[in-house]
Amino acid sequence: MPRGVVPRQPAKTGRHEGTRGQPKQRVVIKKRQVLAHARRDGVSAAAKVGARLKGYNPVASERIHEILQRLDQLYPDVTCALQHKSAWELLVATILSAQSTDVNVNRVTPELFRKYPTVEDFAALRPEQLEPDVRSTGFFRNKSKSVVGAAQKIVADFGGQVPCEMTQLLTLPGVARKTANVVLGTWFKKNEGLVVDTHVHRIARRLELTRNDDPKTIEQDLMKIIPREKWTLFAHQIIWHGRKLCIARRPKCVECSLENLCHAADKTWTTVETHKNAK
Ligand code: SF4
Numbered sequence: 001m002p003r004g005v006v007p008r009q010p011a012k013t014g015r016h017e018g019t020r021g022q023p024k025q026r027v028v029i030k031k032r033q034v035l036a037h038a039r040r041d042g043v044s045a046a047a048k049v050g051a052r053l054k055g056y057n058p059v060a061s062e063r064i065h066e067i068l069q070r071l072d073q074l075y076p077d078v079t080c081a082l083q084h085k086s087a088w089e090l091l092v093a094t095i096l097s098a099q100s101t102d103v104n105v106n107r108v109t110p111e112l113f114r115k116y117p118t119v120e121d122f123a124a125l126r127p128e129q130l131e132p133d134v135r136s137t138g139f140f141r142n143k144s145k146s147v148v149g150a151a152q153k154i155v156a157d158f159g160g161q162v163p164c165e166m167t168q169l170l171t172l173p174g175v176a177r178k179t180a181n182v183v184l185g186t187w188f189k190k191n192e193g194l195v196v197d198t199h200v201h202r203i204a205r206r207l208e209l210t211r212n213d214d215p216k217t218i219e220q221d222l223m224k225i226i227p228r229e230k231w232t233l234f235a236h237q238i239i240w241h242g243r244k245l246c247i248a249r250r251p252k253c254v255e256c257s258l259e260n261l262c263h264a265a266d267k268t269w270t271t272v273e274t275h276k277n278a279k
Helices: 022-041 045-053 061-074 087-096 102-115 119-123 127-137 140-157 177-187 198-206 215-225 228-244
Strands: none
Touching: 061 228, 087 102, 087 140, 087 177, 102 127, 119 140, 127 140, 177 215, 177 228, 198 215, 198 228, 215 228
């Protein structure tokens, strides 16, 4: 982390003298300083204040760079939490993870892949036969249909190998961009897109990296500002951040190293002003 940007640490007691009042006070002091400089330089004060204080750009490259650096320090080696030994296992685990947790899926998949070791084994099933094995992950009827349908298509059209192209992956039943991005990024190491799950959605909004709510549009927004070689890692880092600190209810802002870069409206502790749309 560059010198001078270490976030302030709060008191352990949780009582942070003046933290609520500080942002306003800071802006006022900053405004006075800008006005003083403007007077000294003989430049229109209003123009200067406007340029400095209204010029906040949440997707400015310096800010993005700083966020990425801090994420690298926080989560240097993160990867997908779904256990897998092949592209097929990762594909199945990702389909099962919809509306479920990775922990839950990891409880189910070892036994599932012991029982049906190959994609051909899955292709030979009727969806109803798979249902009891995946029941605990929720939405088990749809998931069974998707897994068996994907296996049959992979055997029929792709020689039993999970395809490594986005367009081909999207032809598989139950596979949309999010699942395809997980498989492409994690297994094939291809940065074709960015996984947007509930954590990425929430944190991208809190950090003002997007103003959208539709996952496809959020993905497009993030692809414009995050360097391509970082797409897969960034999504994993944000997912871990969402699990550990930036949780949906009561994020642990007091422990977060992104704190002084974050203006989220629902922060639980802050040293900077908050923005009402940042949520
Ligand atoms: S400061 Fe709080 S809301 Fe912002 S990223 Fe960190 S945990 Fe999330």
